[in-house]
Amino acid sequence: MSASTQEINNLINQDYKQGFVTVLETETFAPGLDEEVIHRLSKVKNEPEFMLEYRLKAFRHWQTMRSPEWAFVKFDPIDYQAISYYSAPKRKEDGPKSLDEIDPQVLEAYKKLGIPLDEQERLAGVAVDAVFDSVSVATTFKGKLKDAGVIFCPISEALRDHPDLIKQYLGSVVPHTDNYFAALNAAVFTDGSFVYIPKGVRCPMELSTYFRINAANTGQFERTLIIADEGSHVSYLEGCTAPMRDENQLHAAVVELVAMKDATIKYSTVQNWYPGDKEGKGGIYNFVTKRADCRGDNSKVSWTQVETGSAITWKYPSCILTGDNAVGEFYSVALTNNYQQADTGTKMIHIGKNTRSTIISKGISAGKGQNTYRGLVKVLKSAAYARNYTQCDSLLVGDKCGAHTFPYVEVKQPSAQVEHEATTSKISEDQLFFCQQRGLSAEDAVSMIVNGFCKAVFKELPMEFAVEAQALLGLSLEGSVG
């Protein structure tokens, strides 16, 4: 095995490719958080009055809350006064009207990340909203989407242009009182994406947001709101990266999805925030609240996530299945290496009749990583004939890592059928030996076994993302097997 160990080590020692810093002239608030900061924030963003009130309400509530401690992660208390809550590349006048006006440095940064914002260069029909620190710098294909009636824009723009929709839906799935980080987000969120798909429209292309943290000592607080009206369909992708820094940075996002009758939302994430170095120094704290409300009958929400980055990941994309026959799905691959910690999973709340949910979670722990699946399946009395199937498997790579499974099942309806299955194992010597005696190198064998392990999730990803996800997994993992 020694030859393979070496190859593998070479692979694992690959650097975090997205770890560069773009030098920019920025407009950044001094660190600190009080009502004054929120007033300024709201003013800089030129927000309507009701937003400021909403933010202040959230902030006042947040001050009464305590940071939650139940998750299976360890970190030093965060000093919220040491974070700057607004950082944006300096704008000319009212912000860029076209791509030509965007700071070429920012464009360059996105090009480096493989996300060209130039519409012509784009091969696949994917519309991108690029969020750089606290602001959205560009949204592509706006015109084409407008023809279809789809609204896809930064949420700060939506606040000004579509205040009625915002008023109606913002905070309706994740209220500002929901949890500590959601309250903080509601108070200080700076940007994010807003999507509205009108009745009966099938969104003509994939929508995507690319989040980038660049500035130091800032936190990123983005807010995404997706509304799929009756009979509509949308597929949304999300990607993220950050520079390599020694200090931890906080990313506390809130994502709200609303699916009306017969609507379908597919939400895919490839999360690759900077995970910290080999000694566990630095990295992003990724504390995210994601929730979907399947309000209408026959609605469907599918979450797919590949979590390879972040020093600490703490997120539970959830589905509230309110409508009859609503469907919730959750497919996840979470990988922890070195000192990464992940406490992730989902919540499926069955309220409507004949609601169905599927949870497939694959956790891979390597190095000194701690990987936890935490999931809740709750069947209320009204959810007759609800059905849930949960499978969560963990793969252990190396003898210093940990894999944990904490499912919660609460059933109040006798006609419901709930199944949960979990296994934990390592790549066995036998499996490796079998592959090797068939002529595969140890390296290829490991990669094949790991990819096979994750296949059920990868096949749910849109094509472009599936390729990226497989490459990421290879990069983050291979090397820890010996």
Add this chain to the structure above:
Amino acid sequence: MSTFSASRYTTEYQAIAATLPGQALVWLKELRADALEKFSAHGFPSPREEEWRYTNVSVIEKKLFATVSRETPLPKLQVVDAEWLKSFQLEDTWSVVLIDGHFSAEFSDLDGLPETVSVMGMADALTKQPELLETYLGRAVNNTEHGFIAFNTAWFTDGLFVHVPAKQVLEKPIQVLHIVTQSDVMAITRNVIIIDDMAEARIIESFAGVGDNNYLTAAVTEVFVGRNADHSLYKMQSESEKAYHFGGIYIKQAQDARFTHHNFAFGGLLARSDIHVDLDQASECELNGLYLGVNRQHIDNHTRIYHLKPHASSREIYKGVLGDRARGVFQGRVIVAEDAQKTDSQMNNRNLLLSNEAEADTKPQLEIYADDVKCGHGVTVGQLDEKSIFYLQSRCIDEETARNMLTFAFANEMVDKIKIKSLHDKVLEQVLVRFPQEGVEKSWL
């Protein structure tokens, strides 16, 4: 909230402290004082604690149960006629009876017990074998873990003490019968079972009460299974309909030790069991459980298997049948320590909901810090298989009978694991009275 009520118990404690056994032993006094301090500070567990999130014991706090002291004659004991008591006693066993938390020499029967084996009440053991108890009492359990353990340590009035020396094989099982005869009292017992190297023993813990008396049982049992020893422990909990029951069993297994636990949780309005096992190298443990809830019963089973060393294996199956407005809780946790390579662990929990008002909450947990392990768990909550019912109907069995048969078969799988004939029959009897049995002819069994 909890501290307020805890303080009522704590105030009461001063009055009875002097009557508790083992006053002459300094180490025990210290242990009790420490536990009392912990309890005063935290009170009974609250649902805010993760391990108690589905079980709210505030009713126990609100009510102040009285300790029955040894000196006061048992006022209603005459109601307990020997016949009624006998109905719980199993044939062909050595029997220890604890009434209202005190050892009863009158009803106990230890004839023919090998001389080397000690079986006696805890109060007696504290005077006769204090050195042995000093090394064992409180060593399998952590006082600070939750309020009930601290409460038990401070308050216990008596209990069971068993010591089986090395290589001794006990021919007959020992049955310890915890009986509560009065309302509004509490029976707090501490039991210590020591099975030395290569010894073998079977012990049955039975809990029962009278009619619909409202009382509290809080028993803590510490079990030490020596190297290559073999121990089977059965628990049959059929407390009265309105009783509160807490039963904690904490087991330490030495290398190569084998331990099997069978837990039958049938009685009580609010019942909670803790079964926590620590496994040493190459030891094996098997936990079986069956909980049947009817009316408004709340039955919580909390198991924890800690694989500390390599090559140990554990198997766990818990089944629940819940009717009426009953609520069943299962929390099972398997922890595999960093050193515990080659661990093999399986956990299963299956729940059958029979009514619209019943509820099942289950939380199996795997916490793994080693890499070369085989661990799995499975959970199901559901109803009877429609195809099986249809099959039986196609064989001219009406639907209701078919349902009864399948429900019974579901539960009976756990009853069939009992290896003691007299206990098997007794448990079966209890299962049958709790669920509709038309169609389940006893002659089949």
